[in-house]
Amino acid sequence: MIYEGTMGMDEGAPTTARLRDVLNRAGRVVIVEGPPGEADSADVARTVVTGAEIADLARVLALVDGGTGDRCRCNGWPTITVHDVQGELIARWTLHHQSGLRGIGDCDADLQDGPALTEWLAQRGLTGSREVQARLAVQEAEEDRRRLRWLQAAPAGLHDAATEVSNPHGSDLEAWSDRLREAKPWLTTLLREGYPDEIERIRVLLAWAGASARESTGGLKWYDMAVQELLLAEDPALILSALATGSPSPVQLDGAAQLFSSLEWTGAHGKDLPEPLRSLLIGHIQADGTDPMRFRMRHGYYGAERSA
16 A cells, blocks of 8 residues: 555655646545544545546645645544555545645645635535634634733733734744743833832733633633733732722732632742632622632632632
């Protein structure tokens, strides 16, 4: 059996010319809507491409020559198996994230037109890629709305800086870490210039942190972490004082609940809070907290084991 990894197909950069050379020798191409490990399952949707349609497939599989220089860690799907006119398997490729192809060279390659391939597959009954893209579009739109809500909650004088540092320029861990490292000094300077009084600055930051505490899109985003880092850089005694004096707003208490249950805070200061702040925060959560807030309260955050 001949497929990816033999005949030198894993040597050299992937190109459209190499892909078309394989397809020019094809008698049929089987596309299975699943990863390679499921390609033989009768329960997985598939389509068989023959004759003139093979040239059409070659068109929508056109690559950005040279490849990405890397390989995606997921299995990839759909799986494309190419058979010659005698029926022998000559290549096996996988699609990754509906935008890239693996198996035609020593690394993955981006498709020149991923959406065109997605629609081509859907026209032949393989709608999985289109459904994934639709879900991703909905998720991306909600992510944009969440970021805008965070920007709207930014303290006066910080909106422009927050807009710049929260613009999505990559979603991997390294990009996230770089953005956080770049954002912190800039925002720190602007905050200290705009809010020189420490108590006022802490209250402003707590309100900003609280703006994300009730989001349903899953965990803190990197820009939420930037605000948390700013709070953690403040004197912890002053943070407690800022909450214990005056009347903290509900959104400031939301921010406090987020901060006091973070690993960074509990690792440095423990879970217990002094009275009357402890009772104030527990009462707020019991009356109007989110499920994650109540979960953390029940598990001893804020020193709440006997009060939850």
